[in-house]
Amino acid sequence: AKAERLTVFAAASLTDAMAAVEAGFEAATGHEVAVSLAGSSALARQIEAGAPADVFISANPGWMDELEAAGRLAPGTRVDLLRNALVLIAHGPGAAPVEIGPELDLAARLGAGRLAMALVEAVPAGIYGKAALERLGLWEDVAPRVAQADNVRAALALVATGAAPYGIVYATDARAEDDVTAIGTFPAETHPPILYPAAAIAGAEGPAAAFLDYLAGPEARAAFEAEGFAVVAD
Amino acid sequence: MDWLGAEEWQAVALSLRVSLWATAASLPLGLFTAYALARWEFPGKQIVNGLVHLPLILPPVVTGYLLLLTFGPQGPAGRLLAEVGVVFGFRWTGAALAAAVMAFPLMVRAMRLSIEAVDPKLEAAGATLGASPPWVFATVTLPLVAPGVLAGAVLAFAKAMGEFGATITFVSNIPGETRTIPSAIYAFLQVPGGEGAALRLVAVSVAVAMGALLLSEWLARRVARRVGGA
Amino acid sequence: MDWLGAEEWQAVALSLRVSLWATAASLPLGLFTAYALARWEFPGKQIVNGLVHLPLILPPVVTGYLLLLTFGPQGPAGRLLAEVGVVFGFRWTGAALAAAVMAFPLMVRAMRLSIEAVDPKLEAAGATLGASPPWVFATVTLPLVAPGVLAGAVLAFAKAMGEFGATITFVSNIPGETRTIPSAIYAFLQVPGGEGAALRLVAVSVAVAMGALLLSEWLARRVARRVGGA
Amino acid sequence: MTLEVRLRHGFGGFTLDAGFEAPPGVTVLFGRSGSGKTTIVNAVAGLLRPEAGRIALGGRVLVDTERGVWRPPHRRRLGTIFQEGRLFPHLTVRQNLRYGAWFAPRGARREDMGRVVEMLGIGPLLDRRPGALSGGEKQRVAIGRALLSAPAAILADEPLAALDAARKAEILPYFERLRDEVAVPILYVSHAASEVARLATTVVALEAGRVVATGTAAEVLGDPGVKPLGPREAGAVLETRIAAHHADGLTELDAGGAALFLPRLAQEAGAAVRVRVAAHDVILAREAPRGLSALNVLPGTVREVRAGEGPGALVALDTDAGRLLARVTRRSVAALALAPGVAVHAIVKTVSVAPGDVGG
Amino acid sequence: MTLEVRLRHGFGGFTLDAGFEAPPGVTVLFGRSGSGKTTIVNAVAGLLRPEAGRIALGGRVLVDTERGVWRPPHRRRLGTIFQEGRLFPHLTVRQNLRYGAWFAPRGARREDMGRVVEMLGIGPLLDRRPGALSGGEKQRVAIGRALLSAPAAILADEPLAALDAARKAEILPYFERLRDEVAVPILYVSHAASEVARLATTVVALEAGRVVATGTAAEVLGDPGVKPLGPREAGAVLETRIAAHHADGLTELDAGGAALFLPRLAQEAGAAVRVRVAAHDVILAREAPRGLSALNVLPGTVREVRAGEGPGALVALDTDAGRLLARVTRRSVAALALAPGVAVHAIVKTVSVAPGDVGG
Ligand SMILES: Nc1ncnc2c1ncn2[C@@H]1O[C@H](COP(=O)(O)OP(=O)(O)OP(=O)(O)O)[C@@H](O)[C@H]1O
Ligand SMILES: Nc1ncnc2c1ncn2[C@@H]1O[C@H](COP(=O)(O)OP(=O)(O)OP(=O)(O)O)[C@@H](O)[C@H]1O
Numbered sequence A: 001a002k003a004e005r006l007t008v009f010a011a012a013s014l015t016d017a018m019a020a021v022e023a024g025f026e027a028a029t030g031h032e033v034a035v036s037l038a039g040s041s042a043l044a045r046q047i048e049a050g051a052p053a054d055v056f057i058s059a060n061p062g063w064m065d066e067l068e069a070a071g072r073l074a075p076g077t078r079v080d081l082l083r084n085a086l087v088l089i090a091h092g093p094g095a096a097p098v099e100i101g102p103e104l105d106l107a108a109r110l111g112a113g114r115l116a117m118a119l120v121e122a123v124p125a126g127i128y129g130k131a132a133l134e135r136l137g138l139w140e141d142v143a144p145r146v147a148q149a150d151n152v153r154a155a156l157a158l159v160a161t162g163a164a165p166y167g168i169v170y171a172t173d174a175r176a177e178d179d180v181t182a183i184g185t186f187p188a189e190t191h192p193p194i195l196y197p198a199a200a201i202a203g204a205e206g207p208a209a210a211f212l213d214y215l216a217g218p219e220a221r222a223a224f225e226a227e228g229f230a231v232v233a234d
Numbered sequence B, C: 001m002d003w004l005g006a007e008e009w010q011a012v013a014l015s016l017r018v019s020l021w022a023t024a025a026s027l028p029l030g031l032f033t034a035y036a037l038a039r040w041e042f043p044g045k046q047i048v049n050g051l052v053h054l055p056l057i058l059p060p061v062v063t064g065y066l067l068l069l070t071f072g073p074q075g076p077a078g079r080l081l082a083e084v085g086v087v088f089g090f091r092w093t094g095a096a097l098a099a100a101v102m103a104f105p106l107m108v109r110a111m112r113l114s115i116e117a118v119d120p121k122l123e124a125a126g127a128t129l130g131a132s133p134p135w136v137f138a139t140v141t142l143p144l145v146a147p148g149v150l151a152g153a154v155l156a157f158a159k160a161m162g163e164f165g166a167t168i169t170f171v172s173n174i175p176g177e178t179r180t181i182p183s184a185i186y187a188f189l190q191v192p193g194g195e196g197a198a199l200r201l202v203a204v205s206v207a208v209a210m211g212a213l214l215l216s217e218w219l220a221r222r223v224a225r226r227v228g229g230a
Numbered sequence D, E: 001m002t003l004e005v006r007l008r009h010g011f012g013g014f015t016l017d018a019g020f021e022a023p024p025g026v027t028v029l030f031g032r033s034g035s036g037k038t039t040i041v042n043a044v045a046g047l048l049r050p051e052a053g054r055i056a057l058g059g060r061v062l063v064d065t066e067r068g069v070w071r072p073p074h075r076r077r078l079g080t081i082f083q084e085g086r087l088f089p090h091l092t093v094r095q096n097l098r099y100g101a102w103f104a105p106r107g108a109r110r111e112d113m114g115r116v117v118e119m120l121g122i123g124p125l126l127d128r129r130p131g132a133l134s135g136g137e138k139q140r141v142a143i144g145r146a147l148l149s150a151p152a153a154i155l156a157d158e159p160l161a162a163l164d165a166a167r168k169a170e171i172l173p174y175f176e177r178l179r180d181e182v183a184v185p186i187l188y189v190s191h192a193a194s195e196v197a198r199l200a201t202t203v204v205a206l207e208a209g210r211v212v213a214t215g216t217a218a219e220v221l222g223d224p225g226v227k228p229l230g231p232r233e234a235g236a237v238l239e240t241r242i243a244a245h246h247a248d249g250l251t252e253l254d255a256g257g258a259a260l261f262l263p264r265l266a267q268e269a270g271a272a273v274r275v276r277v278a279a280h281d282v283i284l285a286r287e288a289p290r291g292l293s294a295l296n297v298l299p300g301t302v303r304e305v306r307a308g309e310g311p312g313a314l315v316a317l318d319t320d321a322g323r324l325l326a327r328v329t330r331r332s333v334a335a336l337a338l339a340p341g342v343a344v345h346a347i348v349k350t351v352s353v354a355p356g357d358v359g360g
């Protein structure tokens, strides 16, 4: 097939993985891929406003639902692509692991410090984190100590710089940061599944389908797993 | 009024407090810096000039991050200031600091342009009448640059009302403490269907800033009329 | 240079192009607006003044969103302009539009302050010598406000180099088309270990903007020396 | 071309309500500080919109508030010399001088730049900027700028006040030449009676915004009732003709048959010359004086003696040369028994006709 | 208190290199436009740092470039009247006038505001702002502002140039009073010989940045070699004493035994009065004239006859009243056979002693 240009809108937390996927797909197919990385909300709104996107990978199923309801997705192309886990992190390397459960003394550990999270009502990582804490019965106690960042990376930075002693972020974020330690993973049943859905946009032509296929393939899986994501098997 | 919830009104009150403090507290330093850049020659002048403009050039997130590293609870300046009881991290004071830093280039530039337009001959006349340099500044320069100071202050206030990136990165978003109007708006815009609430906050924010703007225009016009004659 | 990858250099080139265009293209309108606000009385003046300041007051995300709604592919202005072949949505031109809009209040305010400082008696002298208002503007006002125009332009350029929120919201972050330096920095900061690359881009951005700043200071000084005498 | 001015305008405490006609030649506006001279100049130049009035220049209506006519300043082409200079600080002196020429209509009569520059003594300043000029240098450049703009009329607001006597003496003839050769009307604000006498075709005396006297220089300067003039400024103006130039450097004038001697004048024999004789420079004698260094002795008859407020009196006398005014003390009036009809001799020192008071 | 000034400073094409002493009283700086007068005033006021020089006021060193002394302007307390006014546009006239008093040292001699305001005729302007004042009004306020700042010395740069003759006549006595009563040194820039003669204790004549003559008013004004003066400005200065005030409004002066009559002066009988008699106002006669309106006839002897460039000559004569100068034509020199030793009568019209030329 003739080399075509494909525009992919992807949540910014996928930056590195998408770089690998893009290179692999281009090498494999000869198509040219441009990946626009921004917050899921911004990307979704742009797609609603007629952005020339062919594929959308969201970090927030809610926005994908929104687009689906608005008829902006190519029917039948939506898949849940990736799964992530939520971890409790502490400042500094080599912090002692804890057992995450209803008896976790998180409020006491925080003391006067802050628990860094993403916006608990707006950003998925914050929403999931709040849900998990509520489920564990910890939310009431820690709520006044929560510092909400505009995204997970900013929450991570708060812990990494020591501004906040603890934080709740995705496992993928905690992995590569030397100044934080993931001291526990929230059990998957404490929060809604953390899913990254992908879909082709209505009216997308050419290699969009091929790209979605590639995302489900082994090379992409390797790239995602290298960054700490779990790939949803279908 | 019930078209804004209690939390939103809290954000409005907080934004007002943060912006007013950011403007008021940076005014003296802004004026001093503007004067120094307009009138003095000193080594490193262009470095100071560059530093003043830095927040304009850097993406706000970077500025916020630098503030976090310096003035955060673990930052060198943050720790030092904590000793004397001044805490910026996760406090509304930090939001004010972020807003002030982001607004500083605008404030300084407006004041500097006004100061450069003052005829040094008038200042010299003040000196021959016995006024020492600080007095000349207070009695001649300052009244003549009043429109520029006002312009600088209102620009800074408007910018402070709209500042988001550096603020949330530095002091995050704690309801009642650091959740300013822009932070609240951002949160609303992150969820599908939040546009309505965001719009209401935008309206409040615009109304407040426009009020300040109109007030400043009216004041500047009064000053201009006085200087112009009659 | 190999400490920045090809994609990053692309972002640098794009940022330069976007910022230069944003500055250059908004200069005439900025100057006109500044002149009108400084010298004319007209109905709705305060509304124009408020509109000019709006991008300062609104969180950048909101400005970006409004641009998307207006100038996006489905927006009324966007569709109208598309008819005549001008497309802003998801193009570098849109990034320039966003940067220009965000920088506009700074540019206008600097120019306006300078224009207000020009003695109308000199303009009147020009008129008595036969110069019509446009000629008076070109031969008397404009040369006298050159430092303010420069200041406005360099502020706008610096702001454009740092603009992020409105740009990414309006035209997304498409490599080679709308991925400016700040957007690239944002992407780097969203993943673990991206800080190094982000820092290098910050350095380039700061260097460029500082260069522009120094150049403008040097030019302004030359102009001032000429006006001052000798 | 006549400039007709009729104006009414109020500023807070001050009201201007003046009307006059400025016929071809120089019309001098004369009045105390704050009497409204600059206000009139501004209104004529188009820099002030009067509340009511009409200004016309040779049939071209510049302003008529009743008919709603308003011609903007750049379409009036009035070369204006401002009291405060108003040079363009960003242009060199040369560029300032050339500024008006850029906008002059094609074919307008143009002054020669070199000539003006030389007359004003600003040659060495041409490449400098106004910022560092001295007060007098600035004013000279301002004069040059207005003259070189090919104006249809000239408005000069105290153009020579900042200049020393020698420089004034160099520049005045130029205004005379403009008046005579070029025939542009000149509206000229001045405090100095010598400038008035020398230049004025018409004098308009202002007091507190109102015209208190208008007329020829001779009429107004000879009228002791015109207050702005002060006692030193009264004087008569004689119309004379050059009779001969003598070898010893004197010029003999024919004043209605009587001879008057002056230091050498530049004009040709036969030329008409106006001479102002200040009242305080005339000495009266009952007998013809002898052995006196004063060369000009004019016999005449006292016409009127008007006692002033102080110890002085103003004596008007008719001579062959024309009406003369003499300011003497009341004591002398008594001692010489001066009264209408008495025959006297008026003694005028040659050199007491000030150089500024002789005009062609 | 003497002001000592020694300065060297260059601007591009212009070099100032001047030194003079200004003893108590008024020192008038006299010179053509661009000769460096304002530059000197600025250096004394502390607004210009001279390349080299020393300025001291009564032992207090203001500048000494050799010893590195530099006293900033606000610690000099020199009430400065600028050529261009420089009023504070944001203050009312009243606030402008009071400005200097805020900073005056406690216990400094203060002028009475009401008195100064009245003298300057600025009472109706007090609540206005400078922006809309006329040129002369501005300058009057500037004079008042400097006078009211309780200065240790006054620097006045052409303070009266923008004013009409009548206003000048009102303000000049005030400077005289300052000179005499308050004994602050006054450095006064002026072009007008009458101001010079009336006020000057010392005259410093400048030409192109260099001092070409210094001395008393009598010495410098009587020196026909001083160029900036021009031919009209030569004149002698007589030291006299008031003998009596007469009922007809005349004041009789005793000039070394000879009597001189002037319009009524304000001073008490017995007061010393300096009178300037301009050379062109003196008529010479071989015989004692009779039946003349001129009251002042002084017998004397010709001391020197100096022919000028034109048709004129300057005759110096010794009278009982002192040295007089008379400007006559060469023709008269021949006709009257004027030569050293010849006895003559000098005729001076009462009123030809200009009001500006009489000082206490
Ligand atoms: N800053 C400057 N740079 C260059 N030349 C200057 C500067 N200031 C003054 N001059 C020149 O120095 C000379 C003396 O100027 P100054 O102002 O002292 O003259 P002045 O005697 O006061 O003249 P005027 O009677 O016209 O006011 C002038 O030729 C002027 O152009
Ligand atoms: N814009 C203004 N507002 C109020 N009063 C004004 C304004 N302009 C002038 N005046 C007043 O009007 C009067 C006349 O002013 P004008 O400038 O015409 O005087 P002038 O005759 O030129 O005096 P001078 O010889 O001092 O220059 C003055 O009393 C002045 O204060």
Ligand SMILES: [Mg+2]
Residues within 6 Å of the ligand: D037, D038, D039, D083, D157, E134, E135, E136
């Ligand atoms: Mg005037």
Ligand SMILES: [Mg+2]
Residues within 6 Å of the ligand: D134, D135, D136, E037, E038, E039, E083, E157
């Ligand atoms: Mg001067």
